[in-house]
Amino acid sequence: MDKLASLKSFVRVVEEGSFASAARAIGQSRSQVNRAVAALEDDLGVQLLNRTTRKVSVTPSGQAFYQRAKAILSDLGDAEDSIREHRDHPSGDIRINAPMSFGTLHLGPALVDFARTYPDIRVELSLDDHFIDPVADGFDMTVRISRPTETLALIDHKIVPMRRVLCASPEFTRTHGEPDDIRDLARLPCLHYGNLPSGARWKMTGPDGPVAVQVNGVFCCNNAEVLRDAALAGLGIAELPTFIAGPELQTGRLVSVLCDYAPGPLSLYLLYPPSRQLAVRVRLLVEFIQDRFGDQPRWDLVQ
Incomplete structure (x- = not known):
């Protein structure tokens, strides 16, 4: 056999x-x-x-x-990659998991460029907003927007902070008035993200430190692009990441409100098993994503 x-x-x-x-x-x-x-x-x-x-x-x-066999075959591929490290054309498979909105808006186009640059590396991208364990689910890398993880099973590679802002349409602020106190969120229409454990309770840091407020949630969705569209339609105030709302903030279709208050910090992380660290294709992808999104990402260039 x-x-x-x-x-x-x-x-x-x-x-x-x-x-x-x-x-x-x-x-x-x-x-x-x-x-x-x-x-x-x-x-x-x-x-x-x-x-x-x-x-x-x-x-x-x-x-x-299956889990052990999958790991063995992956390690064998990594060993083959390490032997080919000095070749002009690195090759192999790389399976990546990422959140839906960031994947479609930013990571997908980046991976297209990566695939063009390294045509012998076969890329498989899976988009899912739920946390995926790269080891258990057979992924070489998971892209996540979160707080730092604390696990010895994964390498936690921070790429860039991911800002979130409170924003609304100019039409909304003309109709309802611009809030000048965080407590105004309890009466003004708000649009909240459905996958957060806190639900319609927003936690932020302001001039006097951490604060939490139960907002007047009139519209809820587990997709931030839908919440952005609802904010553009004047339905309420949304807490949105700038990687989604950046273009609208730059053009004035959305305006920041309560600028002295900021939601809790999140960052863009790459998570991958230590066994993948030496794989040439993984190192190349980490460097590519760092170059693409590190420093000052274009979605944060808000005037």
Whole structure:
């Protein structure tokens, strides 16, 4: 039995969800893939997959073995990359996870440029606003806008602070008046982000220190681009990151309010397992993102 080939077949079946799809992805016949996985199960003495006429599912032992097998294959790829480090054309796969809005507005275009620069590196981008564990979910890197993490399982690489501002449309401030006290948020219409544990309770730092206020939430969404559009329509005051609201703040379609108050600090982080640190493709991507978004990002150039 070619154990390496069997590992690759098993991992692909788990990821594809069927022997037929795995066989097409690998470029082998279904029977070859089936024999490779069966040989692996015989060698280990455990059942890795449940097979029915309709679908394939992973057993508990198979799930645990999948995580280790995936890590082994990834480490092997990293080792191959390190040998190729001095080649003119670095290659390999890199799987990246990122939040939806930042991914579509900024990271996606950056990765297009990265792929053009390094055509032999195959990029797979997955967008999801929920936290993804790079180790458990098989990603080489996770891009997150958050506070610092404290885990020995991941390298935490800070790129740049991510500002948030309170803002509204000029029409809204003309109609409702511009707030001059943080407590005004309890009566004025506000637009709040639906995924925050604090809900419609906004926490900020002002001239007298930290403050929290229960805002008058008239519109709630778990996507900040929708909240930006609602603010542009004059529905209320929104707490928005400048990577989303920057263009509108620059053109005056949105205006900052209560400028003496700032939401809690967040930063753009790259999270990746220590085993990926020496992979050439990961180092190149970290440097590329640092060059692209570090220092003063263009979305913060508000006049």
